Amino acid sequence: MNSIQRLLPEADRLVEPFIGAGSVFLNTDYPEYLLCDINQDLINLYKILQTQPDEYITQARRFFDASNNVQEVYLRHRKAFNDAQNPFQRSLYFLYLNRFGYNGLCRYNQSGIFNVPFGRYKKPYFPEKELWFFAEKAQRATFICTDYRQVFTCLRPGDAVYCDPPYVPLSHTANFTSYAKNVFDLDDQATLAGLARESASQLKIPILMSNHDTVLVRELYRGAILHTVQVQRQISRSGSKRFKVSELFALYDTENSG
16 A cells, blocks of 8 residues: 555546555545446445445444354355345445455356355454445545446546556466456456556556566556565465565556557
8 A cells, every 4th residue: 555655646536447445545635536346236335335324334233243143144144145136235235245254255156146155253343433434535436337448438637547457367377356247357457558558648647557567467567667566465265375476566657658
């Protein structure tokens, strides 16, 4: 986060095509935000926190007791989430599944079914303080569920963009993270890099990208100012395999975007 804060330029509005958990949004201070993601459940949760924080937090709190921290109950709630159509009800289950599921993962199969197993935590934390903080800051934001390509058509003078896409695999056997049923593949990686170059060059909008530091990524982000940082990997089946890897930050500013 410190590296991102140092590299992000000043702007009237920060645009994120891949908001994810919202860490950059929550740790920066722009006057306005356009925050997008292709995961409809995630965007619904953020919109509900923005407009109905009291009701949402009150109802969400009820899930965080010992009776819900049992595998059989978790599986029932997971099925109820997959069957639910109402956005508010799905958002309540979505937070519960995030806190009680394995490693905080968000994963769907190709049919769009959420399939993360039970986490077996002693006492999952109810993030009430964090939810209220998000709800307050969300008053500066617009949330949209859309593809990253569409986000680039919404850019305007005075914007800065931070792109944190699903990362390029570190090996041939590794898979992309697919937390929505759409898969972000190498063609998407190349398309995103091209959009970033074009936006910086033609629209004079600075774009900051993050990804794994690989030969492929360095080629994709040619023309950008590159910075490398070592980060600790938090998600792995084995704690012994949670090692540091190199991440690359590529800044397409308005003068170095060729």
